[in-house]
Amino acid sequence: xxxxxxxxxxxxxxxxxxxxxxxxxxxxxxxxxxxxxxxxxxxxxxxxxxxxxxxxxxxxxxxxxxxxxxxxxxxxxxxxxxxxxxxxxxxxxxxxxxxxxxxxxxxxxxxxxxxxxxxxxxxxxxxxxxxxxxxxxxxxxxxxxxxxxxxxxxxxxxxxxxxxxxxxxxxxxxxxxxxxxxxxxxxxxxxxxxxxxxxxxxxxxxxxxxxxxxxxxxxxxxxxxxxxxxxxxxxxxxxxxxxxxxxxxxxxxxxxxxxxxxxxxxxxxxxxxxxxxxxxxxxxxxxxxxxxxxxxxxxxxxxxxxxxxxxxxxxxxxxxxxxxxxxxxxxxxxxxxxxxxxxxxxxxxxxxxxxxxxxxxxxxxxxxxxxxxxxxxxxxxxxxxxxxxxxxxxxxxxxxxxxxxxxxxxxxxxxxxxxxxxxxxxxxxxxxxxxxxxxxxxxxxxxxxxxxxxxxxxxxxxxxxxxxxxxxxxxxxxxxx
Numbered sequence: 333x334x335x336x337x338x339x340x341x342x343x344x345x346x347x348x349x350x351x352x353x354x355x356x357x358x359x360x361x362x363x364x365x366x367x368x369x370x371x372x373x374x375x376x377x378x379x380x381x382x383x384x385x386x387x388x389x390x391x392x393x394x395x396x397x398x399x400x401x402x403x404x405x406x407x408x409x410x411x412x413x414x415x416x417x418x419x420x421x422x423x424x425x426x427x428x429x430x431x432x433x434x435x436x437x438x439x440x441x442x443x444x445x446x447x448x449x450x451x452x453x454x455x456x457x458x459x460x461x462x463x464x465x466x467x468x469x470x471x472x473x474x475x476x477x478x479x480x481x482x483x484x485x486x487x488x489x490x491x492x493x494x495x496x497x498x499x500x501x502x503x504x505x506x507x508x509x510x511x512x513x514x515x516x517x518x519x520x521x522x523x524x525x526x527x528x529x530x531x532x533x534x535x536x537x538x539x540x541x542x543x544x545x546x547x548x549x550x551x552x553x554x555x556x557x558x559x560x561x562x563x564x565x566x567x568x569x570x571x572x573x574x575x576x577x578x579x580x581x582x583x584x585x586x587x588x589x590x591x592x593x594x595x596x597x598x599x600x601x602x603x604x605x606x607x608x609x610x611x612x613x614x615x616x617x618x619x620x621x622x623x624x625x626x627x628x629x630x631x632x633x634x635x636x637x638x639x640x641x642x643x644x645x646x647x648x649x650x651x652x653x654x655x656x657x658x659x660x661x662x663x664x665x666x667x668x669x670x671x672x673x674x675x676x677x678x679x680x681x682x683x684x685x686x687x688x689x690x691x692x693x694x695x696x697x698x699x700x701x702x703x704x705x706x707x708x709x710x711x712x713x714x715x716x717x718x719x720x721x722x723x724x725x726x727x728x729x730x731x732x733x734x735x736x737x738x739x740x741x742x743x744x745x746x747x748x749x750x751x752x753x754x755x756x757x758x759x760x761x762x763x764x765x766x767x768x769x770x771x772x773x774x775x776x777x778x779x780x781x782x783x784x785x786x787x788x789x790x791x792x793x794x795x796x797x798x799x800x801x802x803x804x805x806x807x808x809x810x811x812x813x
């Protein structure tokens with residue numbers, strides 16, 4: 333940036349004990365310097381670490397300020413070069429008196445004028461991207477790109493996904509999850525949401541009835557409705573979906589499918605018990621409906637033994653469609669999901685995929701396959717498992733320390749989130765608004781209820797937060813409950 337903009341403490345005065353979050357103060361200070369004309373389009377900004385040291389704040393605070401300004405268009409990021417004042421901004425010559433005859437440019441809102449971006453985010457159970465093997469993935473991607481693209485650049489890959497990745501996934505599913513499939517029984521997708529979409533539009537026609545968990549995953553509900561399905565909610569308790577209720581529905585209605593998250597139910601985190609699993613499979617075979625099994629974070633189970641998918645149950649699971657993803661294992665930005673099922677069903681999925689998305693990122697798929705083949709993904713999973721197991725225990729300690737007598741919970745057997753029932757009626761949407769003003773974000777849970785009724789419960793992801801971040805968040809959460 334040059335010496336003219338230092339010291340930063342003078343350019344951007346900070347009130348560490350003020351009402352406005354520090355990252356907002358930094359962002360607003362940069363915006364003001366742009367408006368004054370002292371920071372011109374194309375001007376480079378210091379790295380986040382350097383600016384944090386200049387201002388005497390945590391680097392993450394500066395990262396949040398930069399991210400907000402990037403989102404608003406004040407800044408632009410150029411790979412391998414840095415962060416710059418956006419070239420698209422008009423050059424400012426300094427403050428001038430308003431000329432009523434001249435049309436004034438409309439200034440973009442500052443971060444203080446829009447919904448604040450939280451410092452501490454209790455998400456719904458995302459992994460910590462700081463642990464992801466991104467350097468190894470980048471090297472593999474570059475290596476595959478250099479080896480393959482020159483002679484394959486003009487060609488298409490398979491709409492089912494790269495053969496090498498499908499082989500790696502088939503091997504993993506066979507050895508780790510006891511699924512009996514081959515490469516023809518799997519289709520790679522751009523994440524699990526795409527897998528759900530392809531499944532719904534291949535399987536369902538308008539008017540088909542799909543039973544869903546309640547509370548449950550609203551994004552899946554919208555996907556099924558988009559395919560023309562009518563949804564029937566089925567209650568979830570501490571043992572998973574209530575299959576006795578489901579059986580009563582089957583006696584009076586023809587079901588096309590049941591959507592379940594049996595390993596770690598979303599959002600309540602409960603694991604479906606063995607008797608419910610067997611009963612569900614029996615009902616599917618008796619009444620002829622499909623089971624759509626969403627196993628979104630299989631790798632992270634901390635009980636004595638990880639439960640096998642419903643799809644692993646041999647001949648009794650012939651009508652189970654299994655959906656999973658590598659996004660929770662690696663990072664959410666790595667959009668690799670997959671569907672496993674009967675080859676005839678996968679044929680239909682692939683045909684639909686061909687119409688809406690010719691193929692995925694073949695180079696990325698081969699890079700992921702390489703990391704799976706050489707054991708890097710497995711090593712990463714073990715490292716991450718150890719970290720998350722520790723954070724899971726720390727979360728329980730903090731709940732007991734800061735939310736005692738305010739919530740009821742059970743430590744989940746697996747997954748990357750806790751489900752807390754609040755001991756008094758609570759609108760979690762309003763609670764989130766209050767928390768946002770304090771620099772903390774939670775996900776309102778009313779949308780998880782099929783009828784949008786209050787659940788008076790919150791789902792708190794812990795995997796992406798350090799011990800210090802978790803404790804700071806719980807201090808604020810405890811004061812607001």
